[in-house]
Amino acid sequence: MSEENDLLKAFRNTGYKLGGNGPRTIQVLNKAFSEVDDATESDFYGNGKLIEDFQKKMADFLGKESAVFFPSGVMAQQIALRIWCDRKGIKTVAYHPTCHLEIHENGGLKELHHIRPLLLADKDRLIQLQDITNLKEDISCLLLELPQREIGGQLPDYGELMRISAYCRENGIRLHLDGARLFEVLPYYQKSAAEICGLFDSVYVSFYKGIGGIAGAILAGDTDFTEESKVWKRRYGGDLISLYPYIISSDYYFDRRIGKMAQYYEEAKEFAGFFNSCHGVLTLPEVPVSNMFHVYINVPEEKLRPLLIDFYQSTDIGLTGYLKKTDNGGCSFETNIGDLYEGVSDDKIRSAFRILDQMLLKVI
């Protein structure tokens, strides 16, 4: 077994994991389905009460005219950008260098649509209004990701967001929201989803991040936009005869967790505080603005890996199952607060972090 697997194995064996909602086993599905009548009819190629009700519910929540359920955000977002490009007749869009479409989709946007993305800002900071006003060429659409996941889940302040939105409207640039973790930032902004989505022409949200469902996404906007997205959904092979396994579970966990986002946010700030109290550890952002953040530990991987395994075995507390090497010789990992954090006592967490700090002091 590789050392990497050792860390994951030790992490899995801990009794108290501080991030997430628990293991992705099929009990996630069974729990959601235990409350639904066996005779409930499947959706049928995008039609039927089951899918239409959920789409309506999410359109209302997001304050949009209409919403379409997609198997994945990858599909939903490429389609959104394609529609905006077709409308304007310009196959150029702009987004952050760490945008999901740029780094996690094998170039689908380029390969399937020949859409050229301009990368705004740089990979270590958020897009600002100035990045957009400085653009030397016309674009059809700007994609903003709230929060910007790959830099720890950072957010622009709301005033900046409003200024970007206003500028895009004045200049005929469609604004698309990658809201994979939108629900998770509502407590920080102290805004409703509808208020934030009102700044955007189209919105994607996901049901397996903070909501903790199985998979699935919603794309929302005006009805003419969502109707066009359904044409593309079929072209992509996303218009499945039955999407109900994802719809029922998305709905179930949405209802159960949408009201917990403020709790996750508060717990994330506390959790980050514990990390930042340790020598050689910093979180990004220092104070989280959602349920997520990145942890940077200034210890080389070959030392940190056995240290964490030791920590897991002695405290029964799990922090992460993987480590990423950073450019300056340390390590980083991502964490998200879900249901598990509340199940571990404050004392237990506090004493574990004291132990972690002692262990880190020996290797720094």
Add this chain to the structure above:
Amino acid sequence: MSEENDLLKAFRNTGYKLGGNGPRTIQVLNKAFSEVDDATESDFYGNGKLIEDFQKKMADFLGKESAVFFPSGVMAQQIALRIWCDRKGIKTVAYHPTCHLEIHENGGLKELHHIRPLLLADKDRLIQLQDITNLKEDISCLLLELPQREIGGQLPDYGELMRISAYCRENGIRLHLDGARLFEVLPYYQKSAAEICGLFDSVYVSFYKGIGGIAGAILAGDTDFTEESKVWKRRYGGDLISLYPYIISSDYYFDRRIGKMAQYYEEAKEFAGFFNSCHGVLTLPEVPVSNMFHVYINVPEEKLRPLLIDFYQSTDIGLTGYLKKTDNGGCSFETNIGDLYEGVSDDKIRSAFRILDQMLLKVI
């Protein structure tokens, strides 16, 4: 309520439907999941025991080196054709005029890949070797659908299939199998899936036709082909974090129904015989070669609709919930034999068809 809904409603209210496996309710999922351990781990972006085991099982069954699970056949088949076009550097393929890619996918192949299809044969007959040898231009791939669904589920004889395969191999044309209903034709051909698939370079099969699962597809071929298909699966947004709702149900119903295909085939021949014994009714094919066939009734829709409603109400037997108008002023519909047919006694069916024939005689 429209007349169309009246027919569907009357059909749904019948106690004995002769086609299909029963209603597409969520009990289809619950039944499949009732036998799986809650602690079973989800697949994870195409990896993990759950998806890998099923892919291996299907690769073995189809006699191919490797197989990839896809959310849909639409996605799987477009990707297969794209790969073969890229390999040869020619963006032209050939298929039947009623090919799924041509009539049910909103032009996805053209819109997403700019692949040009040549339509072989004509919409009322099967593709023959001569249609291919007569081609005036080079193609990368020929797609054959077995059985050809839109013309009632017809099949070429096996010798013709072997000649087409040999010709394609000799001439550098890749042969792709649209095997949406491949399992259903094995009893007619008296061949294993592996023998038939051996004639093709790539193969797609579906799990919600004869198998009666929820959704999902397998694309199989050589490993270099399937590995390339995974790159495209991610580009399409088909590489979901969890596909297990479809995998577990596909596997469950595959095991339960793959051995019943011969029974369905025999029952389909009997069922078609009953239809053909009625005045003004013909089936296509006259003798089915799978579990499916089309029924043509030489009665105008406005007369047939109330007749069928009357028939359903007086016999409690359901035949179809919809009618399609034909060019010559009659009607047609499709039927597929599944688990339901065996649940209705021969006497009941026989006497129902005598009643149907009497009713038809009055309007012809």
